[in-house]
Amino acid sequence: MNNFSWAWTYVKPNWRGMLVASLLLLVNSGLFLVNPYLIGLIVDQVIYANQGQLLIPIILTMVAAALIRTVVRYTYQMMFEQISQNSLFRLRQDLYHKVSELDFEYFNHTRVGDIMARMTGDTDAIRHFIGWVSYNIVESVVWFVCAIIAMGAINIPLTIALVAVTPLIFIFARRLVKESSAKFFDIRESFSRLNSMVEENIGGNRVVKAFAQEAFEVEKFDLHNDDFKQKNLASADVTRRFMPWLEGFAGSLSVITLVLGGYLVIRGSISIGDLVAFNSYLWMLNNPMRMSGWLLNDVQRFQAACIKIRDLLTTQSRIPVSAHEDIPAVKGQVEFKDVSFKFADDPNFAVLNNVSFKAEVGQTIGIIGETGSGKSTLVNLIGRFYDATEGEVLIDGHNIKEYPVRFLRNHISMVMQDVFLFSNTISDNIAFGDPYTSQENIKRMAAVADADAFISRMPDGYGTIVGERGVGLSGGQKQRISLARALTKVPSILILDDTTSAVDMETEAKIQQGLSEVTELTTTFIIAHRISSVREADLILMLDKGSIVERGTHSQLIAQRGRYYRLYQKQLGMEIAEDEVVSTLTETTSS
């Protein structure tokens, strides 16, 4: 399907409006023929044939034609605008739906700025095409044809002399399209890079400031900014080189009309009135010629935008959103059978190697291991954010691939390592897990996450609006709010990825106590670096380079005297050291 047919699918629901607008456009073009004809009449009949009584009716007709034209033009322009906005609305809807269903893999490789460029600049190029360029092209063609017919009716040889110039315009227009097309793609890519750079910089402004790298970033921005400017100038250069030719051809029509037309008048082949009318129609012929360069540029911009948008709309998630629908509710038994996993962009590196374990409903599984050992990747397979490359993940005995993804995720709650809060009230952030939850439940779950106390101390309490990504809250506060958010959902499977890393051990103990009360029927996965976070778990998995190297309960693993034991010793030593510091400080203060 070409880009025009594709764009039509968005316009099609308004096809009736489009038809009426196009008919009005034809009426308007027809009305343009009236005045030149009447001007010819004034010259021939009123001035030369001395029929002064015709002057007033002719002028009144001209005024009426101009008035009707104004109303008609306003109406169809507004209709095109309305249709283009409706089409844009539908397109944005499709784009947003698409973006919301794309998987982690896509976002791992796509810059947010690039997606934003598609959703703003590219969609606007398409709106501009539907709402302005398309009817201007039709209008130009209609004017061109009408002018030739009207001029042909006056004098055929003179019309042929003018039309003889038009092939040159097509030759130049084709060359313009050929040269400018690539430039628009360059502009589009440069805009996307600029957008991504700005987006990343605003998002990472704290890091930039912390490293005092403002000057370096400004320099980087200037490079992108300059690149965008140069790409636009290169495109403008092509336009400027071709425009004088198109202008020149359009201007040559007046010269041909005056020279050849004057000759025909002297010879008596046409009247002066006919020549004046002919000259007035000329505008309908040379205006489309002048416009052709600009319109062709806009068509190129439209084509470049269509390619980018269609590329996004046709991107397929590796994880399909729907699957078998007749599957019972998730209870929460999770089993990994010889699961291995490799990221698509690094197929030689196995992030998980033959991982096998079983978690019964309501059990707590602790996952511990060095950084980069594959802990987050393992739990990401449970929510089908990625699919295992080998082996099977089973939930309640069914292969996870049999579950419709949204259905499955509805039964899973996840507190991600990288906490994200929306710039909204704390209450709404917590209710995000279940928008229909009551205020009491929000407060209850906040209490379980040991967040109620600090939230209540805030001046606006649960109504406090947090900044973008939770700005204004400490790391530990953000973690606790995101834990409360995960708990409001009443999940069958709860995944806590390093959720208490930023809270002190006393708070962690309180949270664990609260959690054990509300997760009796919930299979809970706790990823942690601190043994204190997992020691009560029914099963602890120790990962190393993607493989389970030790497994068992805390006491079993201690008895094994292996890596877990050594880690425990190390952490215990640190705890004791910490306790010693605290008691020394206390003693010093009291003495």
Ligand SMILES: Nc1ncnc2c1ncn2[C@@H]1O[C@H](COP(=O)(O)OP(=O)(O)OP(=O)(O)O)[C@@H](O)[C@H]1O
């Ligand atoms: N999108 C990705 N593409 C390629 N490799 C990745 C991707 N995400 C993670 N990895 C790699 O997979 C490995 C495991 O990462 P993972 O995030 O699962 O580790 P982790 O044990 O959770 O680490 P941490 O404790 O630091 O959170 C790492 O070597 C990492 O570099």
